[in-house]
Amino acid sequence: MKSLYGKTLLNDPVQNKSTAFTREEREHYGLQGLLPYGVTDIKKQQQRVLANLRNKSSNIEKYIYLNDLLERNQQLFYRTLVDHIGEIMPLVYTPTVGEACVKLSHIFRKPQGFYITPEDRGEIISRLKNWPETDVQIIVVTDGERILGLGDLGANGMGIPIGKISLYVACAGIYPDRCMPVMLDVGTGNQALREDPLYLGYPYPRLVGQDYLSLVDEFVEAVQHRYPDALIQFEDFSSRNAFTLLDRYAASVRCFNDDIQGTAAVTLAGIYASCRITHKSFADLKIMLLGTGSAATGVAELLLPAFKAAGLGEAEAHSRISFVDRRGLVTAAHELIKPRICPFVSEREAMSFVDAITAIQPDVLIGATGTAGAFNEAVIREMARCQERPVIIALSNPTSHTECTAEQAYRWSEGRVIFASGSPFAPVTFNKRTHYPAQGNNVYIYPGIGLGVMASRARLVVERMFLVAAEELANRVLSGEIERGSIYPDIARVRDISQGIAIKVCQVAWQDSLAGGNLPEDLEANVQALIYEPGY
Numbered sequence: 368m369k370s371l372y373g374k375t376l377l378n379d380p381v382q383n384k385s386t387a388f389t390r391e392e393r394e395h396y397g398l399q400g401l402l403p404y405g406v407t408d409i410k411k412q413q414q415r416v417l418a419n420l421r422n423k424s425s426n427i428e429k430y431i432y433l434n435d436l437l438e439r440n441q442q443l444f445y446r447t448l449v450d451h452i453g454e455i456m457p458l459v460y461t462p463t464v465g466e467a468c469v470k471l472s473h474i475f476r477k478p479q480g481f482y483i484t485p486e487d488r489g490e491i492i493s494r495l496k497n498w499p500e501t502d503v504q505i506i507v508v509t510d511g512e513r514i515l516g517l518g519d520l521g522a523n524g525m526g527i528p529i530g531k532i533s534l535y536v537a538c539a540g541i542y543p544d545r546c547m548p549v550m551l552d553v554g555t556g557n558q559a560l561r562e563d564p565l566y567l568g569y570p571y572p573r574l575v576g577q578d579y580l581s582l583v584d585e586f587v588e589a590v591q592h593r594y595p596d597a598l599i600q601f602e603d604f605s606s607r608n609a610f611t612l613l614d615r616y617a618a619s620v621r622c623f624n625d626d627i628q629g630t631a632a633v634t635l636a637g638i639y640a641s642c643r644i645t646h647k648s649f650a651d652l653k654i655m656l657l658g659t660g661s662a663a664t665g666v667a668e669l670l671l672p673a674f675k676a677a678g679l680g681e682a683e684a685h686s687r688i689s690f691v692d693r694r695g696l697v698t699a700a701h702e703l704i705k706p707r708i709c710p711f712v713s714e715r716e717a718m719s720f721v722d723a724i725t726a727i728q729p730d731v732l733i734g735a736t737g738t739a740g741a742f743n744e745a746v747i748r749e750m751a752r753c754q755e756r757p758v759i760i761a762l763s764n765p766t767s768h769t770e771c772t773a774e775q776a777y778r779w780s781e782g783r784v785i786f787a788s789g790s791p792f793a794p795v796t797f798n799k800r801t802h803y804p805a806q807g808n809n810v811y812i813y814p815g816i817g818l819g820v821m822a823s824r825a826r827l828v829v830e831r832m833f834l835v836a837a838e839e840l841a842n843r844v845l846s847g848e849i850e851r852g853s854i855y856p857d858i859a860r861v862r863d864i865s866q867g868i869a870i871k872v873c874q875v876a877w878q879d880s881l882a883g884g885n886l887p888e889d890l891e892a893n894v895q896a897l898i899y900e901p902g903y
């Protein structure tokens with residue numbers, strides 16, 4: 368690392384320790400006079416951070432404060448995030464990051480991440496040289512078209528890759544300088560944004576068709592040229608582009624789509640864990656999905672190999688999965704069925720959502736619609752009538768777009784639901800009993816996948832990696848958590864869990880001959896060696 372002195376050192380977020388510089392360091396680095404007398408350690412600094420944070424009156428203020436801290440003192444930011452992940456994750460990630468994205472052009476302070484626009488066409492390789500890091504291993508890229516359940520936020524969507532990267536660092540221990548958030552700013556279909564005088568993105572309608580694809584191609588090729596080891600994580604693209612890009616690159620480029628594959632794995636893990644509560648066999652389950660976008664489709668497509676691994680045949684596996692959308696059960700009577708949903712079309716007659724629950728009696732109901740209220744009272748009551756312990760997973764983010772609240776799920780099921788949601792909910796007390804909703808968010812999966820791909824230098828990211836990640840995550844739910852109805856582990860253990868997932872991913876990489884190099888003697892040590900522990 369370059370030796371910095373004086374103000375330059377204090378202004379460098381990576382090397383700055385602020386009041387934690389010792390007397391000797393102050394003398395050595397020319398810091399005398401530039402700091403108050405008191406020398407504190409990182410624990411005391413954390414106390415100050417937490418007190419200031421808790422004093423802020425709104426979540427967006429907390430987001431801004433934490434972001435400023437990251438830009439001032441990276442070690443302190445990450446140490447505090449890691450040590451207080453349950454409290455701070457919702458402020459740097461879902462749900463607050465949703466609000467931050469909506470307002471990003473207005474709260475903008477310091478540029479972060481890397482922006483590419485159509486004006487960079489033909490020049491992306493040389494533009495990438497402007498990024499100062501030489502060893503980038505993880506790239507999270509969005510084009511801002513489907514930010515959480517909030518829709519097209521254009522370049523304001525940059526908040527998402529930034530948030531995801533901070534959790535790669537906190538939840539998997541990837542070194543910050545090995546991570547790169549990228550915004551492919553190809554314009555926005557959001558007219559209000561384009562007309563906002565403070566909007567900072569490329570203020571034109573979105574590139575589409577071949578113009579769009581060729582720009583993404585150029586970006587992917589440029590990444591492979593400049594950062595040949597990097598994993599590309601596609602995030603928050605529109606459903607259509609998400610599948611198009613995954614189909615285009617997955618067989619030849621080290622990449623995955625988090626909304627399709629990460630969400631699928633976290634959902635599958637929750638379903639596996641729910642069987643420990645209901646004492647049902649996974650192979651017997653019937654699963655209903657509301658929504659036909661990238662997340663719901665991804666879940667169905669990962670359930671198929673999971674069912675097959677549990678002994679079901681192809682047709683039987685398909686028959687366990689049903690889709691509903693706002694028109695009701697997806698049957699052949701539906702017009703314009705998306706190609707990937709076709710294999711799951713029900714042979715029953717057309718019927719409403721609630722009637723489909725009555726007819727099919729699903730054990731598990733999953734929502735991925737981006738629509739608040741989609742799980743209304745009638746839906747939840749019918750699930751509770753059909754099942755002693757209905758499993759309901761409301762995936763959509765942020766909280767304002769979740770299919771139902773935790774409180775509604777417990778109330779309308781008389782406290783019998785096993786509930787999880789993409790965004791966090793506080794515990795709910797109903798009929799004098801406290802219920803603990805779990806957070807089924809892909810943050811339990813993607814950091815471990817990334818770490819495992821990095822540790823194995825796997826050429827490709829394959830389906831089996833998500834299956835083993837789901838199994839590992841489900842196995843990490845403690846019996847005490849199962850007893851209180853939680854189907855995901857306490858987020859405080861996520862770092863350890865990500866390492867467990869990474870080891871399983873490495874095993875797949877070596878078994879499937881995808882890994883770079885020879886199988887290390889000790890896979891765990893191989894993963895451990897990569898871990899960043901924030902501190903001075």
Ligand SMILES: O=C([O-])CC(=O)C(=O)O
Pocket residue numbers: 461514515516603625626763764789808809
């Ligand atoms: O960001 C999150 O919290 C989960 C996710 O990928 C999404 O909702 O698109």
Ligand SMILES: [Mg+2]
Pocket residue numbers: 515602603625626
């Ligand atoms: Mg996402």
